[in-house]
Structure formats: structure tokens, C-alpha cells
Amino acid sequence: MPDPIRLGIAGLGTVGAGLVKIVQDHAELLAARAGRRIEISAVSARSRGRDRGVDLSPYSWEDDPVVLARRADIDVFVELMGGEDGPAKASVEAAIAAGKHVVTANKAMLAIHGQAMAEAAEAAGVALRFEAAVAGGIPCVKTLTEGLAGNRMRRVMGVMNGTCNYILTRMESAHLPYDEVFEEANALGYLEADPTLDVGGIDAGHKLALLAAIAFGTRVDFAGVELEGIERISITDIEQARDMGYRIKLLGVAQMTGRGLEQRMSPCLVPAKSPLGQLENAMNMVVLEGDSVGQIVLRGAGAGEGPTASAVMGDVMDIARGYVLPVFGQPARTLESAPNARAAAPAPYYLRFSLMDKPGVLAKVATALGDAGVSINRMRQYGHADTAAPVLIVTHTTTPDALAHALKGVEATGVLTAAPVAIRIEEV
Amino acid sequence: MPDPIRLGIAGLGTVGAGLVKIVQDHAELLAARAGRRIEISAVSARSRGRDRGVDLSPYSWEDDPVVLARRADIDVFVELMGGEDGPAKASVEAAIAAGKHVVTANKAMLAIHGQAMAEAAEAAGVALRFEAAVAGGIPCVKTLTEGLAGNRMRRVMGVMNGTCNYILTRMESAHLPYDEVFEEANALGYLEADPTLDVGGIDAGHKLALLAAIAFGTRVDFAGVELEGIERISITDIEQARDMGYRIKLLGVAQMTGRGLEQRMSPCLVPAKSPLGQLENAMNMVVLEGDSVGQIVLRGAGAGEGPTASAVMGDVMDIARGYVLPVFGQPARTLESAPNARAAAPAPYYLRFSLMDKPGVLAKVATALGDAGVSINRMRQYGHADTAAPVLIVTHTTTPDALAHALKGVEATGVLTAAPVAIRIEEV
Numbered sequence: 065m066p067d068p069i070r071l072g073i074a075g076l077g078t079v080g081a082g083l084v085k086i087v088q089d090h091a092e093l094l095a096a097r098a099g100r101r102i103e104i105s106a107v108s109a110r111s112r113g114r115d116r117g118v119d120l121s122p123y124s125w126e127d128d129p130v131v132l133a134r135r136a137d138i139d140v141f142v143e144l145m146g147g148e149d150g151p152a153k154a155s156v157e158a159a160i161a162a163g164k165h166v167v168t169a170n171k172a173m174l175a176i177h178g179q180a181m182a183e184a185a186e187a188a189g190v191a192l193r194f195e196a197a198v199a200g201g202i203p204c205v206k207t208l209t210e211g212l213a214g215n216r217m218r219r220v221m222g223v224m225n226g227t228c229n230y231i232l233t234r235m236e237s238a239h240l241p242y243d244e245v246f247e248e249a250n251a252l253g254y255l256e257a258d259p260t261l262d263v264g265g266i267d268a269g270h271k272l273a274l275l276a277a278i279a280f281g282t283r284v285d286f287a288g289v290e291l292e293g294i295e296r297i298s299i300t301d302i303e304q305a306r307d308m309g310y311r312i313k314l315l316g317v318a319q320m321t322g323r324g325l326e327q328r329m330s331p332c333l334v335p336a337k338s339p340l341g342q343l344e345n346a347m348n349m350v351v352l353e354g355d356s357v358g359q360i361v362l363r364g365a366g367a368g369e370g371p372t373a374s375a376v377m378g379d380v381m382d383i384a385r386g387y388v389l390p391v392f393g394q395p396a397r398t399l400e401s402a403p404n405a406r407a408a409a410p411a412p413y414y415l416r417f418s419l420m421d422k423p424g425v426l427a428k429v430a431t432a433l434g435d436a437g438v439s440i441n442r443m444r445q446y447g448h449a450d451t452a453a454p455v456l457i458v459t460h461t462t463t464p465d466a467l468a469h470a471l472k473g474v475e476a477t478g479v480l481t482a483a484p485v486a487i488r489i490e491e492v
Numbered sequence: 493m494p495d496p497i498r499l500g501i502a503g504l505g506t507v508g509a510g511l512v513k514i515v516q517d518h519a520e521l522l523a524a525r526a527g528r529r530i531e532i533s534a535v536s537a538r539s540r541g542r543d544r545g546v547d548l549s550p551y552s553w554e555d556d557p558v559v560l561a562r563r564a565d566i567d568v569f570v571e572l573m574g575g576e577d578g579p580a581k582a583s584v585e586a587a588i589a590a591g592k593h594v595v596t597a598n599k600a601m602l603a604i605h606g607q608a609m610a611e612a613a614e615a616a617g618v619a620l621r622f623e624a625a626v627a628g629g630i631p632c633v634k635t636l637t638e639g640l641a642g643n644r645m646r647r648v649m650g651v652m653n654g655t656c657n658y659i660l661t662r663m664e665s666a667h668l669p670y671d672e673v674f675e676e677a678n679a680l681g682y683l684e685a686d687p688t689l690d691v692g693g694i695d696a697g698h699k700l701a702l703l704a705a706i707a708f709g710t711r712v713d714f715a716g717v718e719l720e721g722i723e724r725i726s727i728t729d730i731e732q733a734r735d736m737g738y739r740i741k742l743l744g745v746a747q748m749t750g751r752g753l754e755q756r757m758s759p760c761l762v763p764a765k766s767p768l769g770q771l772e773n774a775m776n777m778v779v780l781e782g783d784s785v786g787q788i789v790l791r792g793a794g795a796g797e798g799p800t801a802s803a804v805m806g807d808v809m810d811i812a813r814g815y816v817l818p819v820f821g822q823p824a825r826t827l828e829s830a831p832n833a834r835a836a837a838p839a840p841y842y843l844r845f846s847l848m849d850k851p852g853v854l855a856k857v858a859t860a861l862g863d864a865g866v867s868i869n870r871m872r873q874y875g876h877a878d879t880a881a882p883v884l885i886v887t888h889t890t891t892p893d894a895l896a897h898a899l900k901g902v903e904a905t906g907v908l909t910a911a912p913v914a915i916r917i918e919e920v
Contacts, residue, residue, distance in 0.1 A: 094642065096709065195639070203640065210634060212806060213525050214522065357798060358798060358799055362788070364785065365786050370784040374785035375785075377641065386815075389813050393525055395527070
């Protein structure tokens, strides 16, 4: 049996502790599968004293993850600290420079620095793996990079932020408004310290940008992801969508178009009977569409100690088995800078307007939409008990540009009592 | 760039032709991803003259696949002929002996000869890959062997015969009896030449046996798969299941129990709202449950030119990228011979009895069940217009042994007009 492969783990939160548990509990199983033993040489975290429910006494301790990354007795540096810069970036760079393989769960860091890090790792001949950074336990990076490597990818989609999906499904099942469920989620510890990362779609946008790079052979372009969060989704929207046979999801879509790479992470109506529409609570789903394979759907837990540690361990096992491939599936220096497609393909939209309760307002809205070339498929208006009776409209297929133009026209009529809500209807 | 990797393809049906198309159409894309060109050196099939919609003129032709397998100008032998013995087996063995990597879609061959072939391939230091043999385009072999390599697997499940799933969903949606839909499927060319391979569960059983070997580190044991086909499922069963919130699927389940390895492929009732329950038409689904990752669900096309060729190509790409791992995820000689658990874990069952239409028959059935320790949760009886009024029973949780005993008791009463139907209710 070849020499053991030795890990240095930086970051001992739930995922780090989960990884230590797997290495300790499954030592024989992992050795049988990898053909060599998986060992931990050293660990690092902010606080040495904290009880993490695992015995760390067999391992060396480093206060500084950069020092850990350079230790002669590690082969793989596992970065589980998070943060797009700071110690995470410094230690990953140090590990690569020292010729160590790297496994990370850090989507924010890779979404920003992925290109430079991939070039450095490939120049050094080491692996830089990040399965755990995208959709937690779901091996979607591997599926896309390896299993579907014979396909020209057509589209990549995903519900990749469990917290947002929890909020949206909880709003529907408990008939509760956004703010209340947001507070619940916060109390349950589901939200990042900066909740905008979750509900603003940033975290999921990072993940989408990483998948898009692999799928389309392009440089990671997080800045090119059109981002919209779920903050403005109301219980009305959710219930109206349901009545029409849809569910609202924070959906990521990336596809290569004639105008360039389209990447967006935004609330969408998806058919309630589709796998995406049926995804509940904090689950994640990734949908991969290739020219040969058709549509592959992957579903699993998007976060949590076990699932995320499983993804990290999968990467470690590939490295232990000797598999080192380019970070994004083809050499980083060959990745192209695709133009940003900006506007998405045409689609029908769901619109909600809060209107002043006086005669003629509806006609003004309809006229403004028509003037912009946006035609109405269905319209509903509910009781006039309050002064902001919502009007709900489903348009025929229209371009995002025409829609934006139409919404400006509606706002210019001066009959709205709140900003309009427009949600794309995505055929998935 | 390293030397091209050169394929020899034996079998030019739809999948073989699909593979040739991918290699021809995506030459640059594949080269960018693999870091070397993918070329075809030679091909073989039964009939040289047939038009397969692809240009085969650039490639050498061999009438004998065994000769193809040994050619000096191929690195990877791709076996797409099928059949558990005969030319498929002979040529794969010849390829391994000649030091060639092998990619095959042949589940029947591997389910019977997988252990010996894996040992031979590993001794020769070549890859023997079979992603296309299990669930078509779904990269489930890769996910299980690599992505989830850090998990002790708890259970593997799957709907892995698209034809059976088509028949069952078509019976429900069109309200048609089994025989009629079977003929439809046959006319559409969905069935194997020997339809028992499909509707008898054999094909799906082969696939389950392969996944179980990887999941549990055991020798492939197709003989140990408890097989039951869908031939006795009636439209009554399907509609009753639906009314109770279930769907009937030909479901494979493999799990390691205290009594040994349990493997079964049989019709089951699964919750209609579960991903398995929602799977329609010819789609396949594989559910992988690991101790860390929880439940991962994979969904995609289980057959067809594109999806199957995609799976073959994924294997070829791994080999081209230099990844050779043990055939079943750990060295074949270390795979254990697990005892066959024989009976499955306890579960509730759905029962259908066709009874003589005379007084007291129902009491006799209930008594026979009770005598065997099988208790009734719900019972329904429909109109007595014909002489074979079906009685539908859902039992409380019971062991398969107790159930078998109970069914014998019911048959012994002499009140049945047809063999009883018993379908397990599986919590998925």
C-alpha cells in the first residue's frame, strides 16, 4: 500500500469537525477504497480550547493557517474557514505555492479569486477541489466536470441556497409573511451573519458562477451574475403562483447564448410538478442539461455538517486515489472570457402591482404595458378593502428589456403605491 | 499535449453510433477537457454495410471484436454489443489480457462475470468502466464510487428500467390494463427481444447488483437479488395505490443488514409525493443514502442513444485524463462475499385477493391473516357485480416471512379465484 495521504485542516466549525469524524470513524473503509490510509497531521482554528465533540489530541495544532498550509507533513490542505479574502485566501495561496493539494468549501473565495488560484494550482501541478462549495453534499461539480464531460452543456440550473428555499416553502406551508419567516430562520441559525448573502442571492450566485465556468469553459464571472434576492416576495405572490400551478424558487440559470454567457440568480416561477417545483425546505437541487445526456437532476442536502463533510471527503479521496484534473475541467489559461449576455431570453412574467384605489388606474397600467409591447395573458384583481389592492398579471412571452421598459411606463403613471414586483416564469 | 487516446468500438447500434457522433462533433471540446485528443482507430459490428447515420470510413473495420480488442492501435476497447457471454465476454477478456482499458454498457455480462473481469483488469492495471450499464445517462456509478467515497452507505435504491416505469405510468395515466400497455410498449420497440428481461425485473436486477457491490464492498451477487416482475400489477392496484397516496414502481433496494446483504427488485408502493413516486414515463432514478451525506437523488434518462453514449464518453474521458481506479471502488480481491439476507426488513404490505362471491369468504381471509400474525390496517371491498370481487387490504408492518405464511393460509381456505397479489409498501 502506498504512503498515507496526510491532511492539514484549517477551520474546525461543524464541517471541519464532521470531516475529522469521518477520517476517524471510517479509517479502514477509506483505506480500502483509496488504496492508502487517510491521516490528519495538523489542524488550525481560531480558538484552540473549544470543545468540538471530536478528539483533536492526536494532531499538531497551528494557530496560523498559513503556517499549517506550508507544513512539510501535509499533502492536502483543507480550507474550511470561509471568507473571500483574509486567512482563507492567504493560506490557500501558501499551500499551492508549497506544492500542496487544496480542498476547499469556500465559494466566495473561488467566485472572486478562482481564476488566479486555478492557474497557480495547475502551474504547481496540484489539485484545487471545491465540491463542498456548491450545493453541499450533492456531487454536482464532479458530475458536471467528469460524468458529463462528453456533453456540450446547454443549461445549468439550480436551487442552491437552502435557507432561501426554506423561507419560501415555509411561507407557503404556514401561510406566513416574509418578515416573520425571515426572523424564524434567523432564530434557527439558518442565516449567515450577513443575511444578504443568503436572501440577496449572493451565496447562490457564487455557486452558479462556479458551475457556469465548468459548464461553458469560461472564466469565473461572478460580477456577471444578474442577482435578485427573495426579499420582495410576498405571501400573495407565493399563493398566486400556486393557484396557477407554479412555485416560486430562488433559481439560478446559466446558459451560453448567441449574445454571450447568461447568468442569473433570481426568484422564478417554476412548474409545481417539475422536480425543481417539488423541492421543499432546505434541500438543494442542481439541473444539468447537456446535448447528449438531456436533463440530469441532482437532489440532496445543500448544507450541514455531514453532507458538506461528505463532499470534502469525496475530493480528498480523489486526490488520495491520484486523480488530479484541471480545476474547472480544462486548463484555466484556456478558459474564455465570454461576453455578458446581459438580458435573458424572452419569457412570460408574473407581475404584481399595488395600485391606488380609484377609477381608471387599471386601464392606465394596461395601457402602459401595451405601449411597451408587453401583452397580458391573464389578470386578476382582488377585493378593494384596502387602498392598495394588488393587481396580478401574467404576461405573454416578452423580453426582459421590453418588460423593464413597461415597468418604467407603469411607474410613470403615478398610480402605484409600492414598487412593482416582476417574477420570471421559467420553463424547467 | 500527450498522445491521443485511441478507441476501438465494438457494437454500432444506436449507442455506438451516438458515441461516434460525440467523438466526431466535439473533437475540440473533448481535447480541451481531456488534455489530449480522443480518436477512434477501429470499429466492429455484425453488419458492415448498414447505414448508421455516421461516417465510419475514417476507421479500420474488424469483423471480429476479439481481433479489434487486441489491435495495437487502440488504448480503450469500448464494448457495446451486449449479451452476457459470447463475443462481448470474449472480447472484453481479450482486451484486458492485451492491456487495454475497457468501457462497457453491458450490465448482464458484469452482473455474472464482473468479479472475474474486475480481478483481471486490476491485475493488468487497466480500467474497466461501466457507467452506461446502470441507469443510462445518470452518472450514478461515479457518484457512488467517487463522490460519496467518504460515506458508509446505508441503502441504495432505484427505478432503473425505463420500460417498466413507462408501462406503470401509462397504465395509470391512460387507465389501461397491463396487457394492452405491454403491447403498446412492444410496438414502440421499448422491450428487449426477451421481454422478461424488462418486465421480469432481470435487467434492473443486474443494475442493482452492480451498485450494491460498490456500495457495500461486496462481490457482485446477481443470484442473490430477489426478483419479482410487474406482470401481475393490475390497473386496480395502481388506482388503489393512488387513492392511498402511493404509486407503484419497480423498485430496487439494496442494504446491508445484520443478517447479510438484502437485494430486491420488485414492485413497491412508494409515497406519491416522494421523488421516486413522482418519476414518470421512461425516466430512471437512483437514490443513494450514506451515513454522512444523507439522501442523494439522481434523475435522468435511463436509456437512449444520447444519454447512454454520454455515460460511455464520461468513462472514456476519465481514462483519457489518467484516472484508473478499482472497478468496484476497492480492489476486487478485497470484496467480501456477504451472506444473502434472504427476507427483507418488516414493512406494511398492500394485498389484493380475488374472492369467490359467497357469504363468509371475507371472514375466512381475515382469519387466515390473523392466524399468521398479520394484522389488517385497512380493508376495502368493491361491488359484487362479478364473481371475482377484489378485496384490498393494507396490513400493519409485518415480516415477509409472516406474510408468505399468511398468504399460504389464505390460499388454503380455497376461496380465492386467482393467485393473491402482495406489494410491499416502501418508505423512501
